[in-house]
Amino acid sequence: MRRVSILAAIAAGTITMVSQMTAGQSADERLLGIPASAMSAPPHLKLDGPALPPFAYTVFCLRYQDECRTRPLFRGGPVLLTEARWASLKDVNQTVNRAIVPEPNEFGLATETWLIDPERGDCNDYAVSKRHRLMKGGWPARTLLLGEVVTVWGKHHLVLVVLTRSGDLVLDNLTPQIRPWSRAPYRWVRIQSPANPRYWNTVAPRSV
Structure with a gap:
């Protein structure tokens, strides 16, 4: 293909x-x-200044230290989107979306917990589970970034952004489709830094 x-x-x-x-x-x-x-629209998100990571992400890194491990050398940028990689993205996105039973957090940020492959969970669990599976499948961590957005109904939401040379793609539990970031109907808040998964950045407003 x-x-x-x-x-x-x-x-x-x-x-x-x-x-x-x-x-x-x-x-x-x-x-x-x-x-x-x-x-x-630009194919890639533009990172702005530094941002504090979500508190639940800090707790997540204590629980899953290898997921947040800083690689000794940062090399390369977005990956080439080959047929095999596209198939991998579709498989992981579909598998995780089907495997986790949706269970929204009704008690706010103070009780938020990000878990990999739970039986039930919310958007955070879907996003970290997809990132975990793709990294196990050989995807570079620098290309798999957790991103916080705000939906059109005002709810904070977590998605996985995949950096490819063709553009930045969004894996989302609210839709089975993998979309270019510019077609996801969200306001972007902050995202992991590709250079260090423990650091986050704000996202520059889109200019078209």
């Missing part, structure tokens, strides 16, 4: 997009199957 076919699947949730193309679209827009407004 060519890389452009992978991108088409990401952007539109299907590879067969011919029937949805319009004559007024550019070649890139037709290939990706997404509107021009989405094409104009």
Whole structure:
């Protein structure tokens, strides 16, 4: 499968997009199957200044120290999104979304606990479980970043952001689709630093 076919699947949730193309679209827009407004968005999140990590993440690092381990050398950037890697992302996203029974935290941040592969859990558990499985599968930790967002209904939410050369992708328990970050309907708050998983940064406002 060519890389452009992978991108088409990401952007539109299907590879067969011919029937949805319009004559007024550019070649890139037709290939990706997404509107021009989405094409104009930057493919990568831009990190801003340093931010305190969520308190629950600090507790998570005490419980799962290897998940937050700083690698001795930081090399490389986003990975090339090959057919095998795309299949890996889809498999992990689908498997974790199905394995954990949704159980929202009704008692606020003070009682929040982030667990890997629990039977029941909320968005935090889905995100850290996906990151854990992908790292075990050989994905570099620098490309798997936990990100805090705010939903359109005002709820703080955790997702996993995967850095690829084709763009930053969002794995989310609220949808089965893997989306480019610019198509996730969220306000971005803070995200892990790719250089050190214990450090977090704010996210610069998107400019298009």
